[in-house]
Amino acid sequence: MNSEEISSxxxxxxxxxxxxxxxxxxxxxxxSLIKYSNNLVNTTKTWENIDLGIFMxxxxxxVLTNLRDFSLRAADDVVDKLLKFVxxxxxxxxxxxxxxxxxxxxxxxxxxxxxxxxxxxxAIDYVEKAINKALAIGAKRTAGVFENSVADVSLLTSxxxxxxxxxxxxxxxxxxxxxxEASGQKVGSSRMLNLxxxxxxxxxxxxxxxxxxxxxxxxxxxxxxxxxxxxFANIIDNLGMAMSAFSVEAGLSCLKNMIGKQVANKKITxxxxxxxxxxxxxxxxxxxxxxxxxxxxxxxxxLKTYLHNTSTAKRFNTKTTANAxxxxxxxxxxxxxxxxxxxxxxxxxxxxxxxITNVWYTRFQNYxxxxxxxxxxxxxxxxxxxxxxxxxxxxxISENILTLLKNVTAVGKMPERVVGWEVEKPVVTPAVLVKDxxxxxxxx
Amino acid sequence: xxxxxxxxxxxxALKKGAxxxxxxxxxxxxxxxxxxxxxxxxxxxxxxNGLGMRIIKNKTLGFTSTxxxxxxxxxxxxxxxxNTAEKASKLREEINLSEEISYKNKYEVKxxxxxxxxxxxxxxxxxxxxxxxLVNTKIxxxxxxxxLSDSTTTEYLTNSEGTSITxxxxxxxxxxxxxxxxxxxxxxxxxxxxxxGGFEFVKKWDIPLIVVNEVKALQNNLKFGxxxxxxxxxxxxxxxxxxxxxxxxGGHPYEADRIIGREGAQAxxxxxxxxxxxxxxxxxxxxxxxxxxxxxxxGFYKYDNEGIKARRKYLIxxxxxxxxxxxRETAYCMGIKSNGSxxxxxxxxxxxxxxxxxxxxxxxxxxxxLIEDIKLGVYMKNFMEWNxxxxxxxxxxxxxxxxxxxxxxxxxxxxMPIIEITxxxxxxxxxxxxxxxxxxxxxxxxxxxxxxxxVWFGGPSIRLRKIRLGx
Numbered sequence: 001m002n003s004e005e006i007s008s009x010x011x012x013x014x015x016x017x018x019x020x021x022x023x024x025x026x027x028x029x030x031x032s033l034i035k036y037s038n039n040l041v042n043t044t045k046t047w048e049n050i051d052l053g054i055f056m057x058x059x060x061x062x063v064l065t066n067l068r069d070f071s072l073r074a075a076d077d078v079v080d081k082l083l084k085f086v087x088x089x090x091x092x093x094x095x096x097x098x099x100x101x102x103x104x105x106x107x108x109x110x111x112x113x114x115x116x117x118x119x120x121x122x123a124i125d126y127v128e129k130a131i132n133k134a135l136a137i138g139a140k141r142t143a144g145v146f147e148n149s150v151a152d153v154s155l156l157t158s159x160x161x162x163x164x165x166x167x168x169x170x171x172x173x174x175x176x177x178x179x180x181e182a183s184g185q186k187v188g189s190s191r192m193l194n195l196x197x198x199x200x201x202x203x204x205x206x207x208x209x210x211x212x213x214x215x216x217x218x219x220x221x222x223x224x225x226x227x228x229x230x231x232f233a234n235i236i237d238n239l240g241m242a243m244s245a246f247s248v249e250a251g252l253s254c255l256k257n258m259i260g261k262q263v264a265n266k267k268i269t270x271x272x273x274x275x276x277x278x279x280x281x282x283x284x285x286x287x288x289x290x291x292x293x294x295x296x297x298x299x300x301x302x303l304k305t306y307l308h309n310t311s312t313a314k315r316f317n318t319k320t321t322a323n324a325x326x327x328x329x330x331x332x333x334x335x336x337x338x339x340x341x342x343x344x345x346x347x348x349x350x351x352x353x354x355x356i357t358n359v360w361y362t363r364f365q366n367y368x369x370x371x372x373x374x375x376x377x378x379x380x381x382x383x384x385x386x387x388x389x390x391x392x393x394x395x396x397i398s399e400n401i402l403t404l405l406k407n408v409t410a411v412g413k414m415p416e417r418v419v420g421w422e423v424e425k426p427v428v429t430p431a432v433l434v435k436d437x438x439x440x441x442x443x444x
Numbered sequence: 445x446x447x448x449x450x451x452x453x454x455x456x457a458l459k460k461g462a463x464x465x466x467x468x469x470x471x472x473x474x475x476x477x478x479x480x481x482x483x484x485x486x487x488x489x490x491x492x493n494g495l496g497m498r499i500i501k502n503k504t505l506g507f508t509s510t511x512x513x514x515x516x517x518x519x520x521x522x523x524x525x526x527n528t529a530e531k532a533s534k535l536r537e538e539i540n541l542s543e544e545i546s547y548k549n550k551y552e553v554k555x556x557x558x559x560x561x562x563x564x565x566x567x568x569x570x571x572x573x574x575x576x577x578l579v580n581t582k583i584x585x586x587x588x589x590x591x592l593s594d595s596t597t598t599e600y601l602t603n604s605e606g607t608s609i610t611x612x613x614x615x616x617x618x619x620x621x622x623x624x625x626x627x628x629x630x631x632x633x634x635x636x637x638x639x640x641g642g643f644e645f646v647k648k649w650d651i652p653l654i655v656v657n658e659v660k661a662l663q664n665n666l667k668f669g670x671x672x673x674x675x676x677x678x679x680x681x682x683x684x685x686x687x688x689x690x691x692x693x694g695g696h697p698y699e700a701d702r703i704i705g706r707e708g709a710q711a712x713x714x715x716x717x718x719x720x721x722x723x724x725x726x727x728x729x730x731x732x733x734x735x736x737x738x739x740x741x742x743g744f745y746k747y748d749n750e751g752i753k754a755r756r757k758y759l760i761x762x763x764x765x766x767x768x769x770x771x772r773e774t775a776y777c778m779g780i781k782s783n784g785s786x787x788x789x790x791x792x793x794x795x796x797x798x799x800x801x802x803x804x805x806x807x808x809x810x811x812x813x814l815i816e817d818i819k820l821g822v823y824m825k826n827f828m829e830w831n832x833x834x835x836x837x838x839x840x841x842x843x844x845x846x847x848x849x850x851x852x853x854x855x856x857x858x859x860m861p862i863i864e865i866t867x868x869x870x871x872x873x874x875x876x877x878x879x880x881x882x883x884x885x886x887x888x889x890x891x892x893x894x895x896x897x898x899v900w901f902g903g904p905s906i907r908l909r910k911i912r913l914g915x
Contacts, residue, residue: 032528033892033893034532035709035892036535037537037705037706037707037708037709038537038704038705038706038708040535040536040537041504041532041535041536041537042505042537042539042706043505043506043507043794044504044505044506044507044525044528044529044532045506045507045508045509045794046506046507046508046509046521046524046525046528047508047509047510047792048509048510048512048517048521049494049509049510049511049512049792050511050512051511061484061487062485062486062487063486063487063488063489064486064487064488064490065488065489065490066490066491067491068491068492068493068494068511069493081489085487085489085564088563088564088565088568089484089487089564089565089568090484090487090568090572091484092483092484092485092486093483094483120524120528121527121528121531121532124528124531124532124534124535127535128534128535131535141705141708143705143706143707143708143709144709145709145710145892147893173709173710174709175708175709175710177708180713180715180835181835185709249480249481249587250480250481250587250589250621251586251587251588251589251621251622251623251632252587252589252621327478327485327486360712360833360834361831361832361833361834362831363829363830363831364828364829365632365828365829365842365860366630366631366632366828367621367632368587368623368630368632369630371829372829373829373831373840374831375831375832375833375834375838377712377833377834394833394837394838394866395838396831396838396840396864398840398914420710421710421892421894440840440864440914441838441864442838442864442865442866442869442914443864443865443912443914
């Protein structure tokens with residue numbers, strides 16, 4: 001049987017057995033990745049996978065499972081197991097159903113690129129160009145990945161949803177090294193191959209790396225900091241997790257009871273847009289089949305809403321924001337609205353501060369308060385009287401996420417698209433200037 | 445299990461010109477249960493069936509995987525992988541594997557109570573019991589998130605050198621995030637338990653007692669906690685803290701793939717170089733090992749994912765950098781044999797150098813003896829926030845349950861003591877090691893795509909002299 005027939009078969013059987021809500025999603029994904037380090041390709045990887053996910057609610061008991069074998073017998077087996085399993089499951093008294101279709105959908109602009117689907121071995125040429133570019137700028141070593149995928153997702157629900165979305169994704173990362181302690185990193189992501197400027201990313205990473213040679217130990221204290229888009233996206237990604245209504249309920253959010261209150265400087269407006277043109281996290285519909293939309297999350301510093309699915313929305317007396325997540329609503333593309341300043345103009349506003357080009361290992365002491373720390377890596381520079389100076393190393397930002405966002409004093413005008421190892425949900429943000437950032441370091 | 449398919453895949457790759465081929469077939473069944481604020485949020489069960497292959501052609505490495513388990517699909521993927529390897533050879537790192545003995549074996553982690561024989565009802569009941577006990581404490585706990593998961597994996601590894609390993613490993617884990625409130629202030633803890641074996645271990649954990657002890661300690665800290673002293677003092681770090689310390693700065697920097705730069709893009713490199721083998725990193729009291737062979741450990745295996753026999757590795761021996769973690773590729777690079785540290789989390793991930801169970805070996809003292817001669821110090825039982833830089837030097841641990849030590853006695857709770865320290869400073873400050881070893885579970889992150897892998901980390905309590913706590 002093909003995946004459509006199996007989906008219908010499973011849906012029918014579950015409804016006949018008394019299920020209240022059923023969602024069946026079929027995801028087919030073909031992807032490839034080239035991993036390189038020390039200027040050489042370490043390995044080439046390819047994947048071809050298919051997965052059929054089943055969500056069922058019966059008497060408010062919620063059970064999720066999957067199916068990888070598309071034979072009629074396997075489908076019947078999984079239905080039997082699901083019905084047996086649900087008998088001994090407990091009801092989720094707070095469950096409030098799934099969205100009612102049918103819906104009409106708009107195509108994602110620049111969401112599918114045949115060139116990515118047909119790229120194949122030619123991906124190696126792109127990696128070669130990027131490495132050569134970084135070396136030409138003066139980097140000594142490079143490491144990174146180039147990942148391409150084609151995904152085909154279908155959705156069928158008991159509430160009259162039938163939807164399908166095909167998309168391509170291309171992701172490139174490069175870390176250039178000039179010594180063990182001097183490096184620069186850039187990442188790029190796109191749905192269209194020609195919108196991913198790999199050589200430019202390589203050049204920028206190499207320039208940061210070259211500039212960061214011979215770093216000195218940094219000092220602790222409060223500093224005005226210019227964050228590149230890459231590290232600021234890391235912070236916004238964490239804020240995005242806190243925006244989910246599920247996180248608010250589970251204790252994973254510093255935004256609890258903050259709707260209508262100031263959570264960031266008035267210069268900050270954050271949009272979640274599931275329809276973003278060429279958006280890495282764009283899709284026609286969410287996990288319930290609701291057409292994705294544009295949501296203003298933070299308007300001039302004021303928190304306007306949480307991210308919702310149908311069930312969390314009912315609990316919060318509001319409407320779904322089309323961000324399901326069957327259990328936990330999640331961001332699609334989080335966009336920090338651009339400001340007016342060039343990067344140079346951001347630097348010029350700093351007398352004695354820091355320029356941070358990347359961070360990693362962001363961890364929270366308390367998700368509820370937003371107390372966290374993160375470690376700057378790759379190029380970190382002192383800014384003196386508006387000019388970038390001495391590279392430094394060995395520091396940490398130990399802050400509160402809401403304090404940091406309230407202390408944003410200027411927003412850049414050149415947004416970048418960031419996704420990656422620590423930025424799990426795509427973020428589009430320019431560089432920002434934040435005053436009085438708490439910087440710590442190990443004692444001597 | 446479709447073992448024939450894996451055998452076919454290995455032979456077919458050779459037929460198509462591969463110099464080396466390896467197939468790993470995985471079959472996993474899993475169950476999970478989530479409770480949020482006293483409500484059974486959702487339950488789930490799942491299955492994974494798939495095949496992953498590593499193929500070397502002209503010293504170029506290719507990895508491919510699929511869950512379409514049919515010959516035609518696999519033939520196509522193998523051909524594509526070989527074609528790509530040929531194309532990549534102009535830019536490839538020369539891949540050589542150390543020469544190793546090929547084993548044929550089969551093993552299984554025994555279960556007294558099979559995880560799949562326990563009903564979902566009984567598993568959920570454990571979470572309800574925990575919820576009931578939490579409510580009975582009368583402590584204000586605005587957010588309570590608890591989950592219980594189990595999985596049973598059978599994997600079959602075969603390669604073109606004659607390796608044939610079949611392993612069945614059942615695994616259970618329990619996770620919680622608790623938020624305690626007092627006078628409008630909150631405190632949180634996240635922790636995880638995990639073992640390989642049957643449901644007997646889940647019962648033994650005593651989940652209700654674990655969460656109740658946790659919220660009592662959090663409340664006590666919120667109610668009575670004082671700020672930590674500012675002057676340099678002595679610290680007794682308990683097993684949970686020691687575990688994360690050795691994992692981050694005594695385990696990761698010893699991964700040979702980091703040392704040679706292979707993980708440079710994301711997971712990072714290491715401050716350690718090959719030339720540092722045999723040099724001092726800490727006090728003589730410090731011995732750190734990585735050992736996959738601990739029975740029922742979360743990171744247990746008898747053969748790694750290249751079919752190499754697992755053994756204990758002494759990463760730090762009496763304060764000296766002693767050995768790195770290797771797979772066959774890094775071992776060849778350094779002119780030695782693999783020590784069996786190659787792991788992949790699922791069939792669809794390339795096996796890379798990983799830790800298993802990393803811990804500090806016990807010393808001769810009791811924990812009380814570590815504390816009794818401290819005039820002014822802090823006892824850190826556990827932590828919440830932590831991090832370390834990507835070269836594994838600059839690390840931070842923020843205490844959750846912590847107490848002041850005064851004249852050899854544990855006194856009032858201390859709020860968020862912060863150890864912010866470099867790796868050489870940390871291991872040089874250890875002057876005594878206790879004998880109260882504990883192991884704790886986690887999922888270690890590494891690789892692109894990311895593969896969080898089950899590990900234990902642990903050790904006994906240790907004493908650190910003259911540490912200045914951070915701000």
